[in-house]
Amino acid sequence: MAAPSLPLVTCALLLLAVACRAHPYWPLELAYYRDKCPQAEAVVKSVVGQAVHQNPGLGAAVIRMLFHDCFVEGCDASILLDPTPFSPTPEKLSAPNNPSMRGFDLIDAIKSAVEAACPGVVSCADIIAFAARDATYFLSNGKVYFDMPSGRRDGSFSNDSGPINFLPPPTSNLSDLISSFAVKGLSVEDMVVLSGAHTVGRSHCSSFVPDRLNASVFSDIDGGFAWFLKSQCPLDATPGGSNDPTVMQDFVTPNTLDNQYYKNVLAHKVLFTSDAALLTSPETAKMVSDNANIPGWWEDKFKAAMVKMASIQVKTGYQGQIRKNCRAINY
Numbered sequence: 582m583a584a585p586s587l588p589l590v591t592c593a594l595l596l597l598a599v600a601c602r603a604h605p606y607w608p609l610e611l612a613y614y615r616d617k618c619p620q621a622e623a624v625v626k627s628v629v630g631q632a633v634h635q636n637p638g639l640g641a642a643v644i645r646m647l648f649h650d651c652f653v654e655g656c657d658a659s660i661l662l663d664p665t666p667f668s669p670t671p672e673k674l675s676a677p678n679n680p681s682m683r684g685f686d687l688i689d690a691i692k693s694a695v696e697a698a699c700p701g702v703v704s705c706a707d708i709i710a711f712a713a714r715d716a717t718y719f720l721s722n723g724k725v726y727f728d729m730p731s732g733r734r735d736g737s738f739s740n741d742s743g744p745i746n747f748l749p750p751p752t753s754n755l756s757d758l759i760s761s762f763a764v765k766g767l768s769v770e771d772m773v774v775l776s777g778a779h780t781v782g783r784s785h786c787s788s789f790v791p792d793r794l795n796a797s798v799f800s801d802i803d804g805g806f807a808w809f810l811k812s813q814c815p816l817d818a819t820p821g822g823s824n825d826p827t828v829m830q831d832f833v834t835p836n837t838l839d840n841q842y843y844k845n846v847l848a849h850k851v852l853f854t855s856d857a858a859l860l861t862s863p864e865t866a867k868m869v870s871d872n873a874n875i876p877g878w879w880e881d882k883f884k885a886a887m888v889k890m891a892s893i894q895v896k897t898g899y900q901g902q903i904r905k906n907c908r909a910i911n912y
């Protein structure tokens with residue numbers, strides 16, 4: 582067979598380029614609900630705004646929820662499914678989510694408001710993505726605003742092995758972090774930039790006591806910060822136990838989404854081994870100091886990385902459904 586002619590190849594590439602420019606987020610798109618439910622994004626934003634105003638922790642919760650949803654079965658709201666006799670151990674009961682994940686009631690409240698406006702139109706997966714975007718906006722006092730493509734459909738499978746297999750634990754070293762993000766198509770820089778979400782919210786003591794406040798394990802944690810954490814945390818804290826309090830992730834600006842996290846990393850005043858690990862290669866350490874020191878640098882990268890994370894393995898068409906109730910699949 583003859584090789585395709587140069588004009589033909591050029592033409593094909595040109596068509597591809599035009600298609601890519603017209604649909605940069607394919608299979609998602611900006612303003613997917615423009616005709617189907619014009620109020621959708623405004624309704625989500627209003628409910629999230631009220632909730633975050635009352636409890637900033639709920640904003641942190643939905644930002645984390647997007648991560649935990651997208652890394653397991655793709656961004657398909659599988660994290661929201663409640664146990665049933667046919668699926669007794671869904672993702673939400675898995676150790677990375679239970680009992681630390683919060684915000685499920687907020688998602689229910691958003692879904693009711695959206696259903697009241699447009700029944701059966703807006704997916705729970707899109708609601709998580711919009712809510713995380715809006716929480717970013719409110720927690721940054723309007724500084725970190727971006728468009729979130731939509732058109733995701735909801736999945737119908739959820740099992741507790743998913744979070745264990747795909748969500749890196751806080752004890753992770755740098756190579757484990759890099760590979761768990763690479764598996765989901767995210768780069769080293771995406772990983773460093775998204776870790777900056779630890780500028781808001783909280784952690785249970787049990788997530789860092791065993792490897793960070795333990796005399797028999799080496800840790801580079803700042804001595805004064807470790808002393809403070811020991812004053813807050815029982816050394817026998819266990820997940821789900823009765824004696825497992827929480828501390829703020831970012832003790833400087835706990836409820837503001839900003840680049841303070843990277844300053845904390847540089848000062849060795851962060852909670853997790855996985856946070857401290859960002860300084861263990863010259864490449865990632867440079868990213869940390871750029872994010873800490875160049876005004877606006879991290880914020881712009883965070884917007885793009887959130888959109889990228891929110892597009893992992895999304896379901897469209899017959900691959901998914903629009904759940905009526907975010908906690909259960911439709912029958």
Ligand code: HEM
Pocket residue numbers: 638641642644645648681682683749750751752753758772775776778779781782783784785786787788830853855
């Ligand atoms: C890089 C790997 C990551 C690890 C190992 C990790 C680990 C953790 C852990 C252990 C907690 C505390 C859970 C608890 O004990 O209550 C936490 C909280 C949190 N994480 Fe991450 N995380 C990572 C990446 C991310 C990403 C990519 C995001 C979002 C973009 C994120 C957002 C959050 C938020 C906002 C909280 C606070 C949640 C709340 O206050 O309810 N994390 N993370």
Ligand SMILES: *[C@@H]1O[C@H](CO)[C@@H](O)[C@H](O)[C@H]1NC(C)=O
Pocket residue numbers: 670740741742743
């Ligand atoms: C669900 O997770 C359990 C482990 O928690 C595993 O044994 C089982 O094979 C998983 N089921 C499916 C269908 O993946």
Ligand SMILES: *[C@@H]1O[C@H](CO)[C@@H](O)[C@H](O)[C@H]1NC(C)=O
Pocket residue numbers: 754755756757
């Ligand atoms: C990172 O941790 C894993 C275990 O989770 C271990 O197998 C690996 O050797 C560690 N890598 C480095 C560079 O320390």
Ligand SMILES: *[C@@H]1O[C@H](CO)[C@@H](O)[C@H](O)[C@H]1NC(C)=O
Pocket residue numbers: 790791792795796797798816817
């Ligand atoms: C301290 O680390 C050792 C070795 O990893 C571990 O066996 C022990 O349980 C840890 N202690 C606490 C209080 O977490």
